[in-house]
Amino acid sequence: MESLTSHEIHQQVRERLADAEVRYTTGRRAVVTALLRARGPRSAGEIVDLVVGAVPISSLYRSLAVLDESGVIGKHHDVDGIARFELAEWLVGHHHHMVCDRCGNVEDVALSGHEEDALHELVDRVGDSLGYTVSGHVLEVEGVCATCAV
Amino acid sequence: MESLTSHEIHQQVRERLADAEVRYTTGRRAVVTALLRARGPRSAGEIVDLVVGAVPISSLYRSLAVLDESGVIGKHHDVDGIARFELAEWLVGHHHHMVCDRCGNVEDVALSGHEEDALHELVDRVGDSLGYTVSGHVLEVEGVCATCAV
DNA sequence: AGTATAATAAGATTGATTCTCATTTTCGTC
DNA sequence: GACGAAAATGAGAATCAATCTTATTATACT
Incomplete structure (x- = not known):
């Protein structure tokens, strides 16, 4: 996008x-x-x-x-x-979040088209298996940012 | 597990x-x-x-x-x-969540080993690209559960 | 059993968020 | 360009999950 x-x-x-x-x-x-x-x-x-x-x-x-x-x-x-x-x-645009465990800062992250497609498939499969009509998904990556890593 | x-x-x-x-x-x-x-x-x-x-x-x-x-x-x-x-x-055990948009119910979902591995690689790549040391990830699948789908 | 330390209970307090309502602004109309 | 209806704002009160305080009770150790 x-x-x-x-x-x-x-x-x-x-x-x-x-x-x-x-x-x-x-x-x-x-x-x-x-x-x-x-x-x-x-x-x-x-x-x-x-x-x-x-x-x-x-x-x-x-x-x-x-x-x-x-x-x-x-x-x-x-x-x-x-x-x-x-x-x-x-x-x-559709995106995900990278969250710093230390300072709590949150940054937007966009996956590549290929990565997003794979995630989309995965999520649909999960929903189907539980009888849900999937409407969306949220991925949060957690870690320590460069600034907090001392 | x-x-x-x-x-x-x-x-x-x-x-x-x-x-x-x-x-x-x-x-x-x-x-x-x-x-x-x-x-x-x-x-x-x-x-x-x-x-x-x-x-x-x-x-x-x-x-x-x-x-x-x-x-x-x-x-x-x-x-x-x-x-x-x-x-x-x-x-x-490590797992994710399936959330119903309507009733708000949350269920645990475990991915297959293969799926989880792929997701793990993906989030590592995302963290690296932003200079984070990745410590974990959260995936939430959103949708409408069978009960709420009328 | 006796004593020191940790845990509980009850209510007060905090803090983000929402609600209330009187006042102000905006929009379409004359 | 003012008028009246509907919408938006601002100030403070109210709400509610969550935390804090402190006196009381329970637990572990000797």
Whole structure:
């Protein structure tokens, strides 16, 4: 998947929100911009720092909820149970995560087409064997990053 | 990995806790028994229901913390951010999770040796390419279970 | 049995997240 | 370019899983 420019992404988001009859306001745009700059999932607290100017935390959480509900961003929880948000895969491409055991940093990782295909087959097989209709998969690689490795 | 009997698991846990100079008390044993019956990760609230008799929630959390710290159980967070606990892999074998998108149920899944080897190679390659020393990996398959598929 | 140490129980506390509601902004219309 | 309806925001209250505190109880060792 060729990556979209920042401008194209905002355009895609605007259209998606329009379909959901939701306005693409300044606050919501600020969240998308912040997540665009970050190259991995970020917590609400981290996003507050990434966004220029003061953002009320309650408003930020509502922006995140709206964007999540309309499929613009995805939400998952890190090892400490804190929610982390990132742009949805239809905007930035399917990818996985490399997590540092020490500092907790999370980076996006895209597999090669061949690797992703193999993983996809594997996952389908697993779902079938248990009677599930597979809708997706998540792979997290855990390790110690170069900086933490002393 | 051949699976251990319930009795053998309690024995292993006892030894592991002894090494950590921690007692294997009734409350801690009850948690292990409950997780042994459950065939997948369970939340603190669910474990309260699985354990026979009333268990103070604060005590349960401390038992879980002690067992987690000594490596007897593992902890992760589900899509709603609540913590789920399960017996550690050295007790029940390395495995992955099949998660139902609808009801949230989580089942353990073990891959074949061949599949697991291939996955292991893949994650090693990913870690190397990013300068990480890989320590593990997590694969979650998402889908809709037979019951929820109507 | 007696003592020192660890574990438990009950409730208070914390902290991320959500809810409430009054105020403000936006959009389509006149 | 103001008007009214609907949507969004902001400030603080409320929620709830999880942790902490401390007094009490149980356990291991002598």
